[in-house]
Amino acid sequence: MYQNPAGGRSLTLPSESKDQPKSGRKIYNIAEPILGELEMSYVIDAMRSGWISSLGPYIGRFEDDFAASCQCKHGAATSNGTAALHLALVALGIGPGDEVIIPSLTFVATANAVIYTGATPVFVDSLPSTWCMDPAAIERAISPRTRGIIAVHLYGHPCEMDAVTKIASTRGIAVIEDAAQAHGAQYGNRRVGSLGDVGIFSFYGSKIITTGEGGMLVSNNPKLIERARFLRDHAMSADRPYWHPEVGYNYRMTNIQAAIGLAQIERIEEFLSRKRKLLNSYRQLLSGIDGLEFNPDVLPSRSSLWLVCILLPPGVPVADIAARLKEDGVDTRPFFHPMHELPPFKQFRAVHAEGDGCPVAERLARTGMVLPSSLNFIDEDIEFITSRFTHAFKAVKDSLCYSSA
Numbered sequence: 019m020y021q022n023p024a025g026g027r028s029l030t031l032p033s034e035s036k037d038q039p040k041s042g043r044k045i046y047n048i049a050e051p052i053l054g055e056l057e058m059s060y061v062i063d064a065m066r067s068g069w070i071s072s073l074g075p076y077i078g079r080f081e082d083d084f085a086a087s088c089q090c091k092h093g094a095a096t097s098n099g100t101a102a103l104h105l106a107l108v109a110l111g112i113g114p115g116d117e118v119i120i121p122s123l124t125f126v127a128t129a130n131a132v133i134y135t136g137a138t139p140v141f142v143d144s145l146p147s148t149w150c151m152d153p154a155a156i157e158r159a160i161s162p163r164t165r166g167i168i169a170v171h172l173y174g175h176p177c178e179m180d181a182v183t184k185i186a187s188t189r190g191i192a193v194i195e196d197a198a199q200a201h202g203a204q205y206g207n208r209r210v211g212s213l214g215d216v217g218i219f220s221f222y223g224s225k226i227i228t229t230g231e232g233g234m235l236v237s238n239n240p241k242l243i244e245r246a247r248f249l250r251d252h253a254m255s256a257d258r259p260y261w262h263p264e265v266g267y268n269y270r271m272t273n274i275q276a277a278i279g280l281a282q283i284e285r286i287e288e289f290l291s292r293k294r295k296l297l298n299s300y301r302q303l304l305s306g307i308d309g310l311e312f313n314p315d316v317l318p319s320r321s322s323l324w325l326v327c328i329l330l331p332p333g334v335p336v337a338d339i340a341a342r343l344k345e346d347g348v349d350t351r352p353f354f355h356p357m358h359e360l361p362p363f364k365q366f367r368a369v370h371a372e373g374d375g376c377p378v379a380e381r382l383a384r385t386g387m388v389l390p391s392s393l394n395f396i397d398e399d400i401e402f403i404t405s406r407f408t409h410a411f412k413a414v415k416d417s418l419c420y421s422s423a
């Protein structure tokens with residue numbers, strides 16, 4: 019079913035595979051990009067042109083093509099996804115004294131970007147159906163100081179965007195989509211990134227489209243993108259060199275990164291269909307295990323299925339299964355810790371639809387496990403991983419039975 023990807027290259031991400039196996043054994047990584055001849059030819063072209071810094075034709079081409087792939091008119095490429103998120107908030111005028119509502123269950127960058135602006139994050143609980151923020155909890159989290167909502171499409175599944183934008187628009191609150199994990203995902207027949215005031219993406223090595231490091235803001239609002247471009251380049255005046263009317267940032271992307279990105283975006287449909295095949299194979303080969311829940315895939319949305327995720331039955335320790343799999347070279351991850359449990363964010367409000375705290379986010383975080391989801395996997399890889407998983411699951415369950423007997 020799987021073909022060997024172009025070039026047959028398997029590039030491991032150093033940060034994703036620090037613990038090497040005992041003896042030249044294969045490591046099954048959480049994520050690996052596919053980089054082939056197209057990426058290489060664009061990179062070589064960028065090198066030959068001499069434009070290796072943040073000027074050069076690939077940046078504009080990548081911005082245009084990527085924005086178009088999100089059904090947006092404009093894009094502004096950045097040095098990484100966190101920088102894009104920070105710029106989006108600053109460009110919307112969010113700063114000290116403001117509150118920004120975000121899901122508690124997300125990658126830490128979402129919360130950090132709010133802190134960078136001087137605004138206060140307010141955490142909301144997740145929905146069990148999509149693992150994304152619960153609109154009823156957003157309603158409860160709103161205060162007179164609320165200026166923004168960051169809708170995170172967790173593990174690639176779109177948020178309830180109709181409900182989110184409805185809540186926001188009646189109160190003049192901005193909606194930022196954090197689509198860092200959701201390249202190519204659809205909400206109905208609309209692409210994520212185009213559903214709020216501004217969308218942001220990450221092109222880190224583990225994401226669906228990569229430029230090594232990189233990010234992008236997309237929007238149909240030309241003023242907002244123009245402001246992001248100004249701020250990312252030290253806030254330098256367009257018509258007066260070295261005149262900086264305010265404090266800006268260096269959040270630029272290089273032409274070489276954009277060359278990689280341009281090649282990657284041409285192949286996004288291939289990557290998305292590989293991710294879907296991965297999930298289907300896992301589902302099928304693990305169907306013998308009772309009580310496993312896989313990634314949400316709630317119609318009419320189409321998840322990007324960034325990583326294959328499972329929820330283990332309650333009481334089965336994720337860490338024990340992960341430790342056994344690691345011995346077989348199978349790398350897994352727990353889910354993110356809910357933000358309201360992390361030391362820098364404990365002081366902020368966390369709410370669910372009926373009260374304080376985020377019980378759904380906590381349950382998902384405790385029972386969730388991310389399985390290896392490399393774009394390079396072939397059928398035999400998934401067969402190996404699922405057979406080791408089945409073995410580890412049985413062994414851990416048996417040990418639980420003995421210890422409780």
Ligand SMILES: *Cc1c(COP(=O)(O)O)cnc(C)c1O
Pocket residue numbers: 098099100101103124125127128170196198199219220221222232233
């Ligand atoms: C990866 C990610 C980011 C940040 O992207 P970087 O490119 O690593 O800075 C932001 N939000 C979410 C949800 C992410 O997964």
